[in-house]
Amino acid sequence: MTASNGAAIDAVADLAGQCSTDIPASARAMATLSLFDWCVVALAGTGQPVSRIIRDLVLDEGGRPTASVIGAARKVPPRAAALANGTISHALDYDDTHFAHVGHPSVAILPAALALAEDRDASAAALRDAFLLGAEASIRIGMVLGREHYERGFHQTATAGAFGATVAAGRVIGLAPAQMRSALSIVSTRASGLKSQFGTMGKPYNAGIAASNGVEAALLAERGFISCDDGLGAAQGFLATHAATAADWPAVGGFLFEDIKHKFHACCHGAHAMIEALQKLMTQRAIAPDAVASIVVRVSPRWLKVCDIKAPRSGLEIKFSYAYLAAMVLSGIDTAADHSYADAACDSAALRRLSQRVTVVGDAHISDTETEVALTLPDGLRVTGRHDLSVRHAPEVIANGLRRKARALLGDERAEAIWTSIAGIDARSARDLAALLRG
Amino acid sequence: MTASNGAAIDAVADLAGQCSTDIPASARAMATLSLFDWCVVALAGTGQPVSRIIRDLVLDEGGRPTASVIGAARKVPPRAAALANGTISHALDYDDTHFAHVGHPSVAILPAALALAEDRDASAAALRDAFLLGAEASIRIGMVLGREHYERGFHQTATAGAFGATVAAGRVIGLAPAQMRSALSIVSTRASGLKSQFGTMGKPYNAGIAASNGVEAALLAERGFISCDDGLGAAQGFLATHAATAADWPAVGGFLFEDIKHKFHACCHGAHAMIEALQKLMTQRAIAPDAVASIVVRVSPRWLKVCDIKAPRSGLEIKFSYAYLAAMVLSGIDTAADHSYADAACDSAALRRLSQRVTVVGDAHISDTETEVALTLPDGLRVTGRHDLSVRHAPEVIANGLRRKARALLGDERAEAIWTSIAGIDARSARDLAALLRG
Secondary structure (H helix, E strand, C coil): HHHHHHHHHHHHHHHCCCCHHHHCCCHHHHHHHHHHHHHHHHHHHHHHHHHHHHEEEEEEECCCCCCHHHHHHHCEEHHHHHHHHHHCCCCCCCCCEECCCCCCHHHHHHHHHHHHHHHEEEEEEEEHHHHHHHHHHHHHHHHHHHHHHHHHHCHHHHHHHHHHHHHHHHHHHCCCHHHHHHHHHHCCCCCEHHHHHCCHHHHHHHHHHHHHHHHHHHHHHHCCCCCCCCCCCCCCCCHHHCCCCCCCCCCCCCHHHHHEECCCCCCCHHHHHHHHHHHHHHHHHHHCHHHEEEEEEEEEEHHHCEEEEECCCCCCHHHCHHHHHHHHCCCCCCCCCCCHHHHHHCCHHHHHHCCCCCEEEECCCCCCEEEEEEEEECCCEEEEEEEEECCCCCCHHHCCCCHHHHHHHHHHHHHHHHHHHHHHHHHHHHHHHHHHHCC | CCCCHHHHHHHHHHHCCHHHHHHHHHHHHHHHHHHHHHHHHHHHHHCCHHHHHHHHHHHHCCCCCCECCCCCCEEECHHHHHHHHEEECCCCCCEECCCCECHHHHHHHHHHHHHHHHHCCCHHHHHHHHHHHHHHHHHHHHHHHHHHHHHCCCCCCHHHHHHHHHHHHHCCCEEEEEEEEHHHHHHHCCCCCCCHHHHCCCHHHHHHHHHHHHHHHHHHHHCCCCCCCCCCCCCCCHHHHHHCCCCCCCCCCCCCHHHEECCCCCCCCCCHHHHHHHHHHHHHHHCCHHHHHEEEEEECCHHCCECCCCCCCCCHHHHHHHHHHHHHHHCCCCCCCCHHHHHHHHCCHHEEEEEEEEEEEEEECCCCCEEEEECCCCCCCCCEEEEEEECHHHHHHHHHHHHHHHHHHHHHHHHHHHHHHHHHHHCCEEHHHHHHCCC
């Protein structure tokens, strides 16, 4: 690591202390959409086995009831609520992604901000701004940690996420600049999370521990806990010990958070560009499923290790299978609804037959967010399409998509009630939002 | 990492499930002594600033009152008690050390075992055995992580300690073998702790997070939480991602725990062999302090980076200063009493003058646990002495030393009350022992 890592903690502390009036409206709009989407995904995941386990743990502990737990009537202390809510909201893996950060910002950051905003009775707008700044910090730290950190086996959602959660939590409780630096150094010895948990309950738990670590670090700093000067960039700080890739803090104007991508399909984000490209093609050309003789899908080679399961044996594996997901799109199955990914879908002869017509090709000229598809029809006609997730859409377009997703997951009435509440965020308290999540 | 790391989780799970009747009495005797010493050091550290901060945090959260907090009248849930008690008991840095483990086993493991033993109303003997097995696991994992892990910046007390705390906690609550493996894989994504916290409140906090992580992992596994198959030795498991040194699990008969070393001086363990050698020499030869013209101290080169501060500016720095500590021994100051390390001691002209006569030499032929001292008297006479901490002493000898230390720290009455209670461990419950620690 080079000396320039010393700049990291200063940059994060500056970001955390940014004046509210300097936050662009465009970034705020995206943060509000992520807040809505997070509530929806969290509520949809409330019945998952991992959600029940973590919720029962914190409810059984009890304690000062100041922070809501998703799907529970009783409240718990903020550290515990953050642990539970981070885990529950990532249980379906249907939350947002930031590709440059290499991770899921909302599930690690929002539960930390919400737990303390509810505890301190902050406004919903202050909660949203704290979340936005924390998410921005986690994205930038995620970029500094970079590809090497991820390839080594660390999970940015959890590691960079813990720092972002600290920023959000510290902002909500009004830490002074020196306290914020202390909180960041405290969390440097607590931040953790490994990718070897993927495919198990440990993946959503990683988001919960990040959120809980952020709350704990902020509360300790508020009480006068003294850590080292720079737990992030010091010689044996977090960056140096955790295989950080970059030597330099990213020089950016504006908010990288604006590139946040929400999931509109309940599967691995690596397959979303393919689904979009195929859906567009099928609709435009009005192609019947069985009219497709073969499909070639071209993706960034990095995804081949992530979501190219050829013959899925479970609903979870379908979510990581280009071939099967392509077959579902051709068959007109709703990829937005989680129930489409039942284990029984693996037994569909029609889907299996279609999936066998799919060839996936890694192409180093294609970015992480792009996919090209080429369909061959029986008469030899070849039609092609592509989609790039990195293209930004207007907030209204995203909002419409998220509302459709919410209705699919929660039903019309509940989805629209949440939408209405969050659309009126400037008149709400954090406690109003927390009330939406209780059982 | 080689494939043989796959053996690690099996070995740890086997150790955790070891039949009580197979535990040798000699290991149990040492564990009982460590239990006594831990109680003493924990109570002595109860008023430290970091102790107050962490205790206030968990007391303020409250919750189901089943586990005692050192120095508090009220109880809290086990996860919280473990966090507080690990931190409080390491606040003075006066607890035991295992040199092969490169760390402090008791402060990370005992708080986890005690919190759940009290919660479940286990016997004190079961608590002691669970602690012993957890400590043994942490020592062996610490050895596998090894020097490279430590030099990279990780703190075995916290990292290996979290696995040991999981073993101890899981043993207390009676996890089945498959649950114990789950718990170990759960904690693999939660274990953390950096050496860059040394010299700050973050060092004792590292012990607290290890203890708390162990309790959390055991409780989640008990509730059916499913993690990956092998979070320790898998391709991107804890060992591979955290710079483990060794490829092989140590093949040992018996308990490495029996090499545990208790501190009889309230300073860095690296200086203890020098203090012992000097004290022996001064007593045997009846040398007056000012009769010493010069002192040469020969130590393992690794300690030069740890405890060779030439001119300490605080009581804490005195604890890491060969020269100043030698001057204290020559002057007959009690190095066992924490109050001897007041900041004001730095201003003593007599100590400063004596300390300037000390030369410290790194010698690669000297082990971590040895020190040689050579004193030159004004008439040119040269007397030499040495001490090796690795020499095992009879339990009675250690017990006498620990009781002296306890009386120096807590006063005769309290020290002997704790001694009596722990000496009768087979007739006690964990709740009896926990009662000794409350305020």
